Amino acid sequence: MRQIAIALAMLVSVCAAGQKPCTKATAECEQWVKLGATSRAMVYSSYSLTTPNANVRRALVMVHGTNRNADHYFETAMGAAFFADALSDTVVIAPALHSNDGGCKDKLEPNEVSWSCGGDSWRSGGVAASDKKLTSFDFVDEILRKLADKKVFPNLAEIVVAGHSAGGQFVARYAMANRVEESLAGVKVSYVVANPSSYAWPDAMRVLPVNDGAPANAVLEWNDEKIHTNYGFGPFADAAKVPKYDQWPFGLEGRKTGYTVGMSDELLKKQLVTRKITYMYGQVDTLPLGGFDDSPPAMAQGATRRARGEAYVKYIHDTLGATSQAIIVPECGHNDRCIYTTDMVWPLIFPK
DSSP, X not given: OHHHHHHHHGGXXXXXXXXXXXXXXXXGGEEXXXXXXXXXXXXXXXXXXXXXXXXXXXXXXXXXXXXXXXXXXXXXXXXXXXXXXXXXXXXXXXXXXXXXXXXXXXOOOTTBOOOOOSTTXXXXXXXXXXXXXXXXXXXXXXXXXXXXXXXXXXXXXXXXXXXXXXXXXXXXXXXXXXSOGGGSTTOEEEEXXXXXXXXXXXXXXXXOSSGGGSHHHHHGGGGOXXXXXXXXXXXXXXXXTOTTTTBTTTSSBOXXXXXXXXXXXXXXXXXXXXXXXXEEEETTOOSSOSSOOOSHHHHTTOSSHHHHHHHXXXXXXXXXXXXXXXXXXXXXXXXXXXXXXXXXXXXXHSOO
16 A cells, blocks of 8 residues: 555654664565574564663564565554554564475574464464474464563563454464463553464354344445444354364364463463454445455355454454454555554554
8 A cells, every 4th residue: 555655664763762663564674583493583663672772662573465475564563553643652563484495495594383274273373393391382472472561671561462364363372372471560451363263163163044144144244333243143053064063173083282282272262252352344345355264164154254243243242251342443444554544453462
């Protein structure tokens, strides 16, 4: 978007504590996060993660989509920070989950982790292709620990972890699963999930194809900006034909590898309910575009991304007592820049 480019070009005048924010997804903005004994993973960051900076009081961690395009998402987040007048007191980080595994051909630097390319592995805390001791959620855990280091960011009080599309899937599952939030003394963590194709349902129930859940009605939801709530739930009628519909990452069953192994269903559900999560849906994200997941387990959750999200939030509110927020972003489709550079979203990603 031209306005993003104009905004970023104007950032040269912004300084904080003697540091200028790094604003472009270039080598100058690249930093490395050590993982395990010998591995490392790259992030784009607007400020150094090792140089003390007393002006930074919040952080935005923006997770990329299925194309592993952290550069694009870094510049989206930086554009949003500029428009929200949040550059001087926010460190913006975009982790890069690069992969040279299977069909992915990212160029890796020495000792850089190669995450799993296929399936839902990296977006659901799966193990790395190059180091089976590491998972993708470990990567973000370490980023959060760095941000909470008072020797570097003495006044940082809040971290927001956000993502769109496949990144939204990552954040939705990371919010319910991570084991690091409660260890970050004096730092609040919140999560902003936008337009994912699927969710980890807390039990085997699914939305019924009636009322707002009927495919024909779901496709027409683009006509208005309200959250639809006329969803019904019950046993999945095609369970015999889709036996894996409730297996992780679509449900809580079958967690045999990755970050969530050994975690109880009860803990995952408790964290899903008690953590601060906002779910956002583009008003017109009702078509199977942008890498829409039409696999049988995903289709069991609803006909469109928007309907899947609305039904999921209603279900966890009704059955688990969740208080998470759900909002519609007007006139946006499946587009991260439309979503995150809309002014109604800024208070969520740059909390006061």
